[in-house]
Amino acid sequence: MLVGFLEGKHADFGARLDLADRRAQVVGDLVGYFGPRAGNPIAYLERNWGEEEFSRGCFGPFATPGTLTRFGPALRAHIGPLHWAGTESATRWAGYIDGAIESGQRAAREVADGLIRTGIRLAASDQS
Numbered sequence: 799m800l801v802g803f804l805e806g807k808h809a810d811f812g813a814r815l816d817l818a819d820r821r822a823q824v825v826g827d828l829v830g831y832f833g834p835r836a837g838n839p840i841a842y843l844e845r846n847w848g849e850e851e852f853s854r855g856c857f858g859p860f861a862t863p864g865t866l867t868r869f870g871p872a873l874r875a876h877i878g879p880l881h882w883a884g885t886e887s888a889t890r891w892a893g894y895i896d897g898a899i900e901s902g903q904r905a906a907r908e909v910a911d912g913l914i915r916t917g918i919r920l921a922a923s924d925q926s
C-alpha cells in the first residue's frame with residue numbers, strides 16, 4: 799500500500815483537477831518514485847480532508863507564529879468541570895497520535911484528581 803499527501807500549493811493545484819486528472823498526476827508521481835509497477839494500482843482511494851466537517855484539513859494543525867508562546871497554556875486550562883484533550887493540547891508530538899494519547903492521559907488524570915479532591919473514590923484508587 800502506498801500512501802501520500804498533497805499539501806500546500808500542491809493540494810490547491812490538485813483540488814482544481816477533476817478526479818481522472820488528479821489520479822493521473824498522483825499515479826505518475828508514484829511511478830517516478832517507485833517504478834512502473836506503481837502505474838497499475840489495484841485500487842486508488844483519495845480523500846479531500848479539507849472537506850471533512852470536523853477536521854477541515856490534514857494531516858495536522860499548524861499554529862501561526864506567536865500563537866503557542868502567547869496562548870499555549872490556554873489550550874490545556876480546564877474551565878470548571880470542562881477538561882480539554884486532543885493532540886493540539888499536547889506538550890509533545892502535538893498534531894500526531896502520540897500527542898493525542900498524551901493529552902488524553904493528562905485530561906483523564908485531571909478529571910480523576912478533581913473527583914478525588916471532591917471526595918469521590920475511584921475504582922482504581924479503591925484497589926490501592
Ligand SMILES: Cc1cc2nc3c(=O)[nH]c(=O)nc-3n(C[C@H](O)[C@H](O)[C@H](O)COP(=O)(O)OP(=O)(O)OC[C@H]3O[C@@H](n4cnc5c(N)ncnc54)[C@H](O)[C@@H]3O)c2cc1C
Pocket residue numbers: 847852853855856857858883884885886893894895896898
Ligand atoms: C490523513 C491523516 C493521516 C495522518 N497520519 C498520521 C500518522 O501517520 N501518524 C500520526 O501520528 N498521526 C497522523 N495523523 C494525525 C492523527 O490522526 C491525529 O493527530 C489524531 O487522530 C488526533 O487525535 P485526537 O483525539 O486529538 O483528535 P481526533 O482523532 O480528530 O478526534 C476528534 C473527534 O472529535 C469529533 N468531533 C469534533 N468536533 C465535534 C463536535 N462538535 N461534535 C462531536 N464530535 C466532534 C471528530 O469527529 C473526531 O472523531 C494523521 C491525520 C490525518 C487526517
